[in-house]
Amino acid sequence: MPKVKLRNLTHSYVDGDVEVNVLDNLSLDIEAGSFCAVSGPSGSGKSTLLNMIGMIDRPQKGQIVISGQDVLAMSERELVRFRGRHVGFVFQAYHLVPVLTAAENVAWPLYFQGVPRRKRLSAAREILARVGLKDQANRLPRRLSGGQQQRVAIARALVTEPDIVLADEPTANLDRQTAEEIMELAAGLNRDSGTSFVMATHDPLVLNYATRHLQILQGHLFEDKKPEHVHA
Numbered sequence: 565m566p567k568v569k570l571r572n573l574t575h576s577y578v579d580g581d582v583e584v585n586v587l588d589n590l591s592l593d594i595e596a597g598s599f600c601a602v603s604g605p606s607g608s609g610k611s612t613l614l615n616m617i618g619m620i621d622r623p624q625k626g627q628i629v630i631s632g633q634d635v636l637a638m639s640e641r642e643l644v645r646f647r648g649r650h651v652g653f654v655f656q657a658y659h660l661v662p663v664l665t666a667a668e669n670v671a672w673p674l675y676f677q678g679v680p681r682r683k684r685l686s687a688a689r690e691i692l693a694r695v696g697l698k699d700q701a702n703r704l705p706r707r708l709s710g711g712q713q714q715r716v717a718i719a720r721a722l723v724t725e726p727d728i729v730l731a732d733e734p735t736a737n738l739d740r741q742t743a744e745e746i747m748e749l750a751a752g753l754n755r756d757s758g759t760s761f762v763m764a765t766h767d768p769l770v771l772n773y774a775t776r777h778l779q780i781l782q783g784h785l786f787e788d789k790k791p792e793h794v795h796a
Contacts, residue, residue, distance in 0.1 A: 565632060566593035566594055566595055566596075566629075567594055567595060567596045567598070567630070567631060567727050567728060567760055568592070568593070568594035568617055568628075568629070568630050568728060568760070569592075569593055569594075569627075569628075569629040569630075570590060570591055570592040570593075570616070570617070570626065570627070570628055570629075571591050571626055571627040571628075571629075572589050572590070572591055572625065572626045572627065573587045573589070573590045573591070573616060573623040573625070573626035573627075573628070574587055574588060574589055574590075574623060574624050574625040574626055575587040575609075575612060575616070575621070575623045575624050576624065585782070585783040586608075586609040586612045586783055587609055587612060587613065587616070587623065587626075587783050588782070588783030588784055589626075589783075590613075590626075590783065590784065590785055591785075592778070592785060594617075594728070594760060594762065595760070596727070596758060596760060597754065597758045597759075597760060598760045598761070598762070598775070598776055599750075599751065599754045599760070599761050599773070599774050599775045599776065600760075600761065600762045600763070600774060600775075600776045600777075600778060601762075601763050601764075601765055601770050601771050601773075601774035601776070601777050601778070602614070602762065602763065602764045602765070602778045602779075602780060603764075603765055603766065603771060603777065603778070603779050603780075604779055604780040604781055605781075606766075608780045608781060608782075609780050609783060610732075610764035610765075610780055611732055611764055613764070613780060614730045614732055614762065614764050616628060617630075617651070617728070617730060617762065618647065618651050618653060618730050619635050619643055619646075619647050619651070622636065623636075630646075630650055630651070630727070630728070631650055631727050633646065648673060648676055648677060648724060649677070649724060649726070650726050650727045650728070651726050651727070651728055651729075651730065652720075652721030652722055652724065652726040652728070652729040652730070652759075653721055653729070653730055653731075654714075654717050654718055654721050654729060654730070654731035654732070654734050655717065655732055656732050656733040656734070656736050656737065657737075658705075658713045658714060658716070658717045659717070660705040660713055660716060660717065661705075662704065662705055662706065663704070664704070664705075665701065665702050665703060665704060666692060666697060666700050666701050666702070666703055666704075666705070666708065666712075666716045666719075667685055667688040667689055667692060667701040667702065668685070668688070669705070669716055669720055670688035670691060670692060670716060670719045670720045670723050671684040671685050671687065671688035671723065672720065673720060673723055673724050674687060674688075674723060674724065677724070684723075687723055688701070688719070688723055689701050691719045691722055691723050692715075692716070692719050694719070694722075694753070695715040695716075695718055695719045695749055695753075696715060696749070697712060697715050697716065697719070700712060709742075710737055710738055710739075710742065711738055711739075711742035711745060711746065714734065714737075714738060714742075714746055715746070715749065718734075718746070718749065718750065718753075722753065722757075722759065726759065727759070727760060728759070728760040728761070728762065729759055729760070729761050729762075730762050730763075731750075731761065731762070731763040731764070732763075732764050733764060733765055733766070733767075734746060734750070734763055734765070734770070735747065735765070735767045735769060735770060736766075736767070740769075743767070743769055744769065747769060747770060747773045750763075750773070751773050
């Protein structure tokens, strides 16, 4: 069974006198352990698609099934609880809380699950060690580089052990070397833990690391079936 199943998603908005179909009867299966990149022009619907999978937005029509659950049939309270346990988010602008340490930022999602403070900080330190930030756990975001802040954001997305991590332009604010380090990290986590990743991107580097490349154009998805993916 696919980890994520989208069926006939339709979503539009009105721009002046024109109705723009961002998603037009779109269907997609994402298997467990996938590493997908979604590309397309600005405004093509990449972020909208991620928001639908992440249950931040609801489509006007269609069905979304995650881990066997029809999420659109859930109440808002059920949806928040389900999203917190099954989906991790990595935002382009990190969204770290400036007055919290790296460990406290990573532990934050566990607070909403009722995990005791000592246990959630222990889990946060463990995942920070996995992303190479063991010695930075007690630092505030302002004392971290951009690449380190992105690693904290990835750790925060992983701390709940989600089925899928959604990343919106994860390399956009990074230099090339740091971007490569982040992609090596994500690819390693995908390989070692089996967590599915879906990344919206313009970056050829991300496309190079992805094992599946989807393009979204005029509300429709097209798959780039490249015979082999190679990265240095």
